[in-house]
Amino acid sequence: MLSGNFFKRVRDRTLCKECGFCEEVVVCPSPNDCIGCGACYKGCPYEAIRMVEDSSPRRSVSIGSTALKLMFQRRQLSREP
Ligand code: SF4
Numbered sequence: 001m002l003s004g005n006f007f008k009r010v011r012d013r014t015l016c017k018e019c020g021f022c023e024e025v026v027v028c029p030s031p032n033d034c035i036g037c038g039a040c041y042k043g044c045p046y047e048a049i050r051m052v053e054d055s056s057p058r059r060s061v062s063i064g065s066t067a068l069k070l071m072f073q074r075r076q077l078s079r080e081p
């Protein structure tokens with residue numbers, strides 16, 4: 001299990017105007033399981049969305065090749081030189 005600096009969105013209902021922009025205009029790549037891309041955060045015209053650190057542990061899978069090593073974490077991809 002690995003953990004790292006991953007983020008997820010939190011909507012502040014006291015600031016949200018229910019305009020629907022973050023759901024109807026922004027194309028979320030993972031509506032049911034936020035991957036922290038930040039698209040809705042940047043798109044909200046009322047600054048009602050915050051990105052907060054998600055420190056929950058994630059499983060990892062490493063895949064090696066002769067050229068590079070890829071390490072996958074749940075819902076995230078990183079590359080080691
Ligand atoms: S874009 Fe912002 S204000 Fe509009 S529904 Fe989403 S969170 Fe609420």
Ligand code: SF4
Pocket residue numbers: 008009026027028029030031033034035036037038039040041
């Ligand atoms: S747009 Fe990105 S940050 Fe917003 S909920 Fe979807 S995955 Fe999470």
